[in-house]
Amino acid sequence: MLSCREITELASDYLEGELPLGKRLFIRVHLWMCTHCQTYLAQLRKVIELLRRVPKEPPKEELLEILLPEFRRKHRGQA
Amino acid sequence: MVSQMKRSPSAQDVPDENEPDLLARLLDGDEAAFRDLVLSYHNSLVRLAMTFVAERAVAEEVVQETWLGVVHGLRDFQRRSSLKTWIFRILANRARTRGKREARSIPFSSLQGPGSQYEPAVDPSRFDARGMWTDPPRSWSDVGPDELLARRETMGMLQREIEKLPPNQRAVVILHDVEGIPSAEICNILEINETNQRVLLHRARAKLRRALEQHLGNR
Numbered sequence: 001m002l003s004c005r006e007i008t009e010l011a012s013d014y015l016e017g018e019l020p021l022g023k024r025l026f027i028r029v030h031l032w033m034c035t036h037c038q039t040y041l042a043q044l045r046k047v048i049e050l051l052r053r054v055p056k057e058p059p060k061e062e063l064l065e066i067l068l069p070e071f072r073r074k075h076r077g078q079a
Numbered sequence: 080m081v082s083q084m085k086r087s088p089s090a091q092d093v094p095d096e097n098e099p100d101l102l103a104r105l106l107d108g109d110e111a112a113f114r115d116l117v118l119s120y121h122n123s124l125v126r127l128a129m130t131f132v133a134e135r136a137v138a139e140e141v142v143q144e145t146w147l148g149v150v151h152g153l154r155d156f157q158r159r160s161s162l163k164t165w166i167f168r169i170l171a172n173r174a175r176t177r178g179k180r181e182a183r184s185i186p187f188s189s190l191q192g193p194g195s196q197y198e199p200a201v202d203p204s205r206f207d208a209r210g211m212w213t214d215p216p217r218s219w220s221d222v223g224p225d226e227l228l229a230r231r232e233t234m235g236m237l238q239r240e241i242e243k244l245p246p247n248q249r250a251v252v253i254l255h256d257v258e259g260i261p262s263a264e265i266c267n268i269l270e271i272n273e274t275n276q277r278v279l280l281h282r283a284r285a286k287l288r289r290a291l292e293q294h295l296g297n298r
Contacts, residue, residue, distance in 0.1 A: 003206070003209060003210025003211060004206060004210055004211050004212045004215075005199075005201070005203070005206045005210035005211075006210060008199075008200040008201045008285070009199070009200050009281075011200070011281075012277070012280055012281035012284050012285070013277055013281065016262070016277070016280075018277060034212075036212040036215035036216065037212075039215065039216045039217070039218050040201075040215075040216050042218070042219070043216055043219055043288050043291070043292065044284060044285075044288055046219055046291075047284055047287050047288045047291055048256050048284065050233075050234070050237055050291075051237070051241075051252065051256035051257050051287070052256060052257065052259065054234065054237065054238060054241070054257050055234060055238075056118070056119075056121070056122040056123070057122055058118055058121070059117060059118070059121040059122075059142075060139075063117070063121075063139075063142075063143060063146075064114065064117065066143065067113070067117060067143075067146050067147070067150065068110055068113070068114065070147060070150050071108070071110060071113045071150050072108070072110065074150050074151060074153075075107075075108030076108075
């Protein structure tokens with residue numbers, strides 16, 4: 001029987017499907033019985049979901065002013 | 080130019096399944112496609128560069144060099160990896176070289192150095208002697224991802240916590256969870272093995288969960 005503390009150490013690998021079948025089954029049995037660890041996993045899933053949606057700042061205007069003409073020049077040179 | 084800087088919804092992400100089409104457009108000289116590509120990955124490229132070099136200005140220079148490398152190397156792109164992985168690998172190689180020149184070399188190749196020592200996912204004082212919860216986590220079921228996203232202070236906190244991660248953990252979490260690059264390709268980009276990648280990801284996520292727990296507990 002895995003302890004809750006062990007579950008927290010395995011949770012990330014578990015969500016990635018990186019664990020061998022035996023360990024996955026032990027975790028599933030534990031989760032079936034332990035609402036606290038279910039909550040822990042749900043929190044971790046939420047963190048991952050938020051990371052996927054971290055807002056992205058646009059680059060400085062000057063960067064595109066350098067890159068776009070270079071992209072255009074390169075393409076024309078090869079066309 | 081200003082209007083070009085505004086991000087369209089399509090610039091949020093360039094889905095991998097559209098990559099053949101995207102690549103064809105880029106090779107065809109489609110500027111809108113190139114602009115969307117820059118807008119999609121620029122932020123993560125700067126963040127990744129910051130794990131190799133100390134100064135933001137230097138990181139931005141490395142990113143600019145990377146984009147110029149992409150412009151000039153696009154026709155030679157071999158498609159042995161995804162376009163995204165190729166771009167991030169160019170960045171990592173350039174940033175690594177620059178970091179070494181600046182004597183800021185991150186020990187990505189091993190689990191040595193900052194961010195690599197053992198740290199428990201959860202404070203051990205929250206478990207009893209058998210490792211069972213005595214101070215269990217509280218449910219966040221009342222706060223969905225959309226609500227959290229809408230809270231600017233929550234997302235701001237999360238971004239600050241990402242910046243505070245040790246560089247090797249930060250690099251892995253940006254590539255894996257923010258950019259969705261597969262583990263095997265991350266190992267290739269960062270020149271680390273699969274086990275190191277998993278451990279660094281685990282520690283980064285655990286740390287961000289703790290920060291969010293503290294933040295939501297104090298709301």
